[in-house]
Amino acid sequence: MLPGPISAHWQHIQATIADAYSHHGFDWLNLWQSLEHEQQQRLQKVLCLSDYVVDALPHQGEYFAHALRTDTLSQxxxxxxxxxxxxxxxxxxxxxxxxxxxxxxxxxxxxxxxxxxxxxxxxxxxxxxxxxxxxxxxxxxxxxxxxxxxxxxxxxxxxxxxxxxxxxxxxxxxxxxxxxxxxxxxxxxxxxxxxxxxxxxxxxxxxxxxxxxxxxxxxxxxxxxxxxxxxxxxxxxxxxxxxxxxxxxxxxxxxxxxxxxxxxxxxxxxxxxxxxxxxxxxxxxxxxxxxxxxxxYRVYVDYSAFASLRSMKDMINAEVRRRGLQDNVKLGSGGIREVEFIVQAFQLIRGGQDRLLQTRELCRVLDILAAEGYLPIEACEQLRSAYLFLRDSEHAIQALADEQTQQLPQNELDQARIAWAMNCSDWPTYLQQLSTHRQNVSHHFAQIVANDEDSEQDSSALNHAWLDLWHGELTGAAADEFLAEHPCANAKEVQDKLSTFRESRAVLNMQQVGRERLEELMPLLLQKLWLQTAPLTTLERLIPLLEAVLRRTAYLVLLKENPQALKQLVRLCNASSWVAEYITQTPLLLDELLDVTSLYRLPSAAELREELHLRLLRIDPDDLEQQMEQLRQFVRAHKLRAAACEVMEALTLMQVSDYLTWLAEVTLTTVMNLAWQQMVDKYGYPTDANNDAVAEPEFLILGYGKVGGLEISYSSDLDLVFIHNGIAGKATNGERSLDNGVFYTRMGQRMVHILTTQTRSGDLYEVDLRLRPSGNSGMIVTSLKAFSEYQEKHAWTWEHQALVRARILCGQAALAAATKKVREGILSRPRNIPALREEVRAMRQKMRDNLGSKDTSGQQFHLKQDAGGIVDIEFLVQYGVLAWSHQHPALLAVTDNMRLLDAFAQVGLMNPQDRQTLQETYLSYRAETHRRALQKQSLLLDYDTQSRLGFDVRRSDVIRLWKLWLEADI
The missing domain is CATH 3.30.460.10 (Beta Polymerase, domain 2)
Structure with missing residues (x-):
């Protein structure tokens, strides 16, 4: 007797396979009738459970007909x-x-x-x-x-x-x-x-x-x-x-x-x-x-494996949440991956000393763990039973249509088919068995890799007073007593703002489950809010975020179940409006708040590369949309971490800038490699002079401006130039062959697409390619020869100024060396100093006129563009490199302003006191621009703010040194 939904499906299968067999010259009915009853039952079950088999049988009809009659398939x-x-x-x-x-x-x-x-x-x-x-x-x-x-x-x-x-x-x-x-x-x-x-x-x-x-x-x-x-x-x-x-x-x-x-x-x-x-x-x-x-395998007992295991599992959990994979028998909680992690953790911890554990097969390792006493026998038996059940489930899912998935089906027919394949009477029975196994796995996983750090739990989380406060029911003497015990600045305004939010249409229209989750969260949130220096401002920043996640209540649960994450969220929103808006735009960034250790510790460039590699490793290489999403989520997560470190003063400005620059470099390298692979897949490899395939891209990215000078901020765009060194006149070796130059141009276009396309997580970076030869009218990717010729014969002085901060971000080593040589050759040319000084002054004045404050009274100061501001220091440095690098090659070795100022002092072009003055001023200006960016404030400072920050004095120093270098007769 076929299960209910499968009966109708069987009729469809019979018609489908009979038609397919007739197309291949076979009589399905004759084959079916030639089988014994037991053979028919077996065939019926397999055909009902696997569309792949239904499709495959007619392709080798004669062979499979014989195999069915002789029962060869069962051997x-x-x-x-x-x-x-x-x-x-x-x-x-x-x-x-x-x-x-x-x-x-x-x-x-x-x-x-x-x-x-x-x-x-x-x-x-x-x-x-x-x-x-x-x-x-x-x-x-x-x-x-x-x-x-x-x-x-x-x-x-x-x-x-x-x-x-x-x-x-x-x-x-x-x-x-x-x-x-x-x-x-x-x-x-x-x-x-x-x-x-x-x-x-x-x-x-x-x-x-x-x-x-x-x-x-x-x-x-x-x-x-x-x-x-x-x-x-x-x-x-x-x-x-x-x-x-x-x-x-x-x-x-x-x-x-x-x-x-x-x-x-x-x-x-x-x-x-x-x-x-x-x-x-x-x-x-x-x-x-x-x-x-x-x-x-380490020769010692390597308990660090647990930490890396937790880290990898956290990444997978975040992915499960992002992609809705809770019903995935591999990646979901208690799934195949957790069993594998448990076993591999013991292998890495003990395998160096116990060679028995250097075994590949998971079930054999479980037997060893039980026999050697590493895990209780009962735990190993439960893990083995769960693993086999989950793998059988995985096979039943994949047998349906030969698809690479471990996701439980959502339609009634496929659910009935999975239940039957797993010898369960119906879908609820199967789900019950699956749930038992997954709970066992989750329990053992938690026992083995649980973090020893104490979690922060507030025993008064559901205190009636906080709940009454949220409900607007804390009045009269009770309110006075509560506020006396828990004082709060602007308490009346805070309560009014809470009331407005509570009575808003977004909250009133929530489904019951969502409303219950909000009710559980709000008392906890209010306790954290009450401790902040500016609770009203913090609440005003938090409410848009809460409104953004009211329909995605998993985030409400995340904050409720993770007090540390809630604490960090409130702290960061108290400290920065930019952070609050950033998380509101992309709520999945709340995942980053779960681990305080990682939130306030910025990884190295190597660690960034590793994490991005791991993220992309789990994505189908042909799924460009998901790759772009992961790139954006990666960059946004790490910008948040940088901002968290900065607003909490955990790191210096230069450390944060270095980190944001590394982040851009790692991302650009990955984007370049993705674009290369996609182009190669489509057009084949470029060829060299001998018509042999070029195995790596003869391509590089030259970074200008802030990325070249290691000074990226949170919203910086990337000033880039793409250079290739493909052999002219040669073409790729694919079926759809392209000229090498056209190949690299399209590769550059693909990179810009990956970087700038708006997805649900926004863009990756804004990209400015106007510094390429001939600007917007030039090729999007230039050959090294064309780049060198343009810089030599056609570039303006301001373009050579920009070249001072040009730095190779990624690309082929040989091309990088050649490009570096071109840059150094251009910058170290002897120049007519008076003419150079005049051109630099003229360009600077043009920028002040167009971008400055237009204020002549001294009451306003644009931190970047006005006289004595950031750009004056940058121009002064660029002038110095163009004027004297032919005499002092040390000026060509670095691209950031701080180290260039050091170089000026070291070669005797600037006295140490002036060097220190400019460096301190430059850092203080940049720190203020970062602070203002994080608070969404303008760079236009009034007179009182200038005086309070000491910028009136600093501005005078910069103007003095500007005149000394660019206006005096030196």
């Missing part, structure tokens, strides 16, 4: 069967396209066998994951052999420079593939490497690196490319060193250097499951694993 699938089938499909394969077709025919046949046994529970969970992994192994290993044949014919065999021995590319299977734990729709994570550098034997000699890059690209295409026959395995190379921006293949020495100097905690987790897929017992494989093992 265990062996690696030898897979090998034999591939031999059958590929026996006439001569070209790469032939091989691609053979692999895809193999996948279809093998997947039907695997799904059949899995859905009918003829094999256990680990049988399914094992044979899926062996299918991947066979496809990878056999593809390497086939695809290398053509390369060897053209280039010869790759040989070691030192030993002369033939080299082999080793393929590391990572993650589930490495542990023989693939699921039905897994992508496969791979890393390519080879032992020694050298060259091929010819006829057309290329380096081993080039050879293995070509082989790796061919392997990825063989597995990942979508053809009329589908695909084999989605292939993900982002776990390799440096991620998407790194070389596709590295030799052992480079690999070892990377993991010794730059390997990160999440990469240690990934390496726990790493396995050499081709030739695991070879000497080269053993050498490779001896390199990776010390990085993965």
């Amino acid at each position: 265990p699938l062996k690696r030898g069967d897979i090998r034999q089938w591939l031999n059958e499909f590929s026996q006439d394969a001569k070209t790469d396209d032939d091989w691609h077709a053979a692999l895809r025919h193999l996948r279809r046949r093998a997947m039907v066998h695997i799904i059949w046994r899995d859905l009918l529970r003829l094999g256990n969970t680990l049988d399914t994951t094992r044979v899926l992994s062996e299918l991947a192994d066979e496809c990878v290993c056999r593809s390497l052999d086939f695809l290398a044949t053509d390369l060897i014919a053209r280039h010869g065999k790759p040989l070691s420079k030192e030993s002369g021995e033939e080299q082999q590319m080793l393929v590391l299977g990572m993650g589930k593939l490495g542990a023989y734990e693939l699921n039905l729709s897994s992508d496969i994570d791979l890393i390519f490497t080879y032992p020694d550098s050298g060259d091929t034997s010819g006829p057309k000699v290329i380096s081993n690196q080039e050879y293995f890059v070509k082989l790796g690209q061919k392997l990825i295409q063989a597995l990942d490319k979508h053809t009329v026959d589908g695909f084999v395995f989605r292939t993900d190379m982002r776990l390799r060193p440096y991620g998407q921006s790194g070389p596709l293949v590295m030799n052992f020495t480079s690999l070892e250097n990377y993991y010794e100097s730059q390997g990160r905690d999440w990469e240690r987790y990934a390496m726990v499951k790493a396995r050499v897929m081709n030739g695991e017992t070879s000497l080269a494989a053993k050498e490779l694993l001896s390199i990776l093992r010390p990085f993965t």
